[in-house]
Amino acid sequence: MFRSKASRTAAAALGLTAALALAACSNPSDGGTVEVAATKGTGTKINLSPDQRRVTTAKVDAIAAEVPQEIRERGTLEIANSSGSAAPLNFYANDNKTVIGVEVDLAHLVAGVLGLKPHVNTVSWENVFVGIDSGKYDVGFSNITDTEERKEKYDFASYREDNLGFAARKGSGLKVTGPKDVAGRTVAVSSGTNQEKLLVEWSREAVKAGLKPVDIKYYQNDSDTYLALQSGRIDLYLGPHPTAAYHAATTGRTEVVGAHSGAGATLQGLIAATTKKDSGLAKPLAAALNETISNGTYGRVLARWGLSAEAVPASEVNPPGLPKTNK
Template sequence: MSRSLRRLRLAAVLLAFPVLAAAACAGPDPDQGAAPAPASASGAKVNTSPEQNRVRAEKVEAIAAQVPQSIRDRGTLVVGTTGSGNPPLSFRADDDTTVIGVEPDIAQLVADVLGLRLELQPTSWENLFLAVESGQYDAGFSNITVTEERKDKYDFATYRVDTIALEGRTGGKVQKIEKPSDVAGLTIGVGPGTNQEQILVRWDEQNRAAGLPPVNIQYYQNQGDFYLALESGRLDLYLGPNPTASYHVATGGKTTIVGTINGGGDVQADIAAMTKKNNQLVGALSAALNEVITDGRYKEVLDRWNLDAEAVSTSQINPPGLPRRPAG
């Protein structure tokens, strides 16, 4: 399937998501009960309650035996994820506490195959990498893109293709972005330390070299702040993961996607589970992912969150990642 077709399918299915009663980064009023799962245009309901009834898998002894002995003895797979403001990837349920989404669901499948209890640890994006590197977390499942720089410190087992989107105000001055020169002179928000930032910086450097106006790159830690800045006009565009952008377009009603980008440009970009380099866990993660891909449970999870367009046919260990940033 071509990437352009994947993008069209992804946009189409995500626009069927229901309109939520509150912004994704905010929790319900603590004095009120949890809101019922909202209905989509087709009449189906999306479960945003703490009781997720996740798709589960069975332990596979041969794969579980590949897990390092220290983790097997402990009996838990400690997984870090951001868990805040990123539906349908990783976000808070109606109780404003339980972390739900496609990332926790896939982590649960992997833990099941490995015969381990999933211990999900919500954290910040920056701390996620530090905690995996230090061994505090066994793995990270949080829309993490494989890059060559990251491969210096981490190992990766892929499980989704990577597409990112440029989101602008509905009726705003930016209607379409098709090439790097289209972003010249714009004010664009992006998350620090993300592959989206790397792509935007490369585009900006290319434009500057061609004598075009620089991009005014703005950084925020909280996605909700990005959207406030975008809707108020302080940002022209927000560059972020395509699933999250499409979900926000469908639920917010004030923005639109003006362009999508191959997450790796000329290099295949992949979303992957991340472990500490050479800790001997990545092989078991990849084998577990391939097990649930083969038996169909992986597809059940992606279908549940309308992300089947980002499916992979096999999990790879440490494939080519996004290129290193130029020195200097």
């Protein structure tokens, strides 16, 4: 149900880079929007206001009945997402308090199919997992990559391709296709992510080839990272491809200089709704996602955030993910 060749992944991701060309700036007259080109000659206007007018879908009784009884009786779906994410994934609207983005939109869609009221809890990245572990949250919708290591503690329902992007200053002349291109470079990455895992492994590969290791740096948030990139303190930033492409499109100060599957060189990475292992929720989540794919609301959500290129044909429970040892 997914593409396995890295070349196809990179082509799709780089195509998304080209697609997210800046078309217009914020427009206060309509509540605050930014427009990016969805395809050549067409535009997608992204709503940055707290009034999101989200895409909705109806409850499906047969799928809702599969939800664990405790959650059905409570009537809410406790959703965790990360405050450390960035546009167009999870980020704050122009009121600086309402969380918006493709992740929260998809979470609302799924809750609709399940007949539950979505309750979004915005916390730090590590607390997404702490909260799932403790049972405080039912599911994480936070650009979480399906990995074989995480499957020891969590179940997954996939819903989007996971593509990573190397961001550089505009006009840097850098191109990243493999470990040799980051050898000796100063590269920022977020701690505890699959991006970090892949970058560490690339650094090891560079050293094995007789090259310098990667000088890996960590910053508190995206704004600090991009400030370091702009000032020349780092050469590259490895993060989710959608955020790298969005930043390049809406600022004009950076560019995506390389794309890589979030699951490594031989497997298409997948982003997935994440639940505590054996909680019984992953199967109805996948069924709900497949309902939204079938009825078209899933495609509408991805389109409104300029992410149609990352659509999957179907949601799967625990599909193959980033291997524990991967190059």
